[in-house]
Amino acid sequence: MPGDGMDGSGAAVAERAGREAAVEVGEGIVLGEVAHRDGAPGECRPPRVGRERDHGPAGEARRLGGIEIERRGELPGLRAEVDALGRVAHLVSPNKLHHLYLGEWKEAYPNAKLWGPLSTIKRRPELVFEPPLQDSSPPEWGGAIDQAWFRGSLIMDEIVFFHCPSGVAIFADLIEAFNEEFLCAHWSAWRRWLARLDGITLAAPHAPLEWRLSFLCRGPARAARDKILGWPIKQAVIAHGAWPSANASEFVRGALAWVGSERT
Secondary structure (H helix, E strand, O other): OOOOOOOOOOOOOOOOOEEEEEEEEEOOEEEEEEEEOOOOOOOOOOOOOOOOOOOOOOEEEEEEOEEEEEEOOOOHHHHHHHHHHOOEEEEEOOOOOOOOOHHHHHHHOOOOEEEOOHHHHHHOOOOOOOOOOOOOOOHHHOOOEEEEEEOOOOOOOEEEEEEOOOOEEEEEEEEEEEOHHHHHHHOOHHHHHHHHHHOOEOOEOEOOHHHHHOOOOHHHHHHHHHHHHOOOOOEEEEEEEOOOOOOHHHHHHHHOHHHOOOOO
8 A cells, every 4th residue: 555545535645755674573473564763762662673663564574374365565574574574374454454565465476365355355366265255254364363354344444463372463554652752743734634634643543533534334333343342352453644652442432432332
């Protein structure tokens, strides 16, 4: 996905100036991402492999015997680091916005299985996918990752992943949390105002407002949210914004509160 745009979602676009890096966030998870040079004080600093992480990931690589990569960014900057991890076995798109470079990654790793929700599969008919991702993880993933299918919107759905051994939950566009330091450094004044209006700042992290308004059928979304809140989340990794420095479960609970009352 170019830059950090929302590919039609209406949220403001963040220019990301940085370098590609691979960062380990827990046993079995390595993130391939843009690492910014101008990080803000107080942001979460997860365990590192070689480089610093300041803002959200451009993709994730998980060790599942082979490696599973959730990827929305370009290939060249990460190829060597990914190859050093081992055999790439799975390529994953969590939603239909994170798809632009799937063909490039599939060409580079032709034996890797390609996964995504039905919305992604329909968007990329030229690619051959495995069966659509829904609420249960494929058996090929060996039980290391659980997932929740967040749906009920007229326009969007997303697969949220949870890496069981490390307690890391991974969100693509369902939670966005840009901090003031990043916004001031990269966004103009009117776009910072738009980010606050859209509800995608660290002070009030959410999905973008237009996403939330599009969920007219809240039942499936609440079921997915309740499943997510049932996970023992130790860290929340988000693709757009700063990761919480503590109390990750409460961070996620607050960011998803717009869905409605929790199941008791």
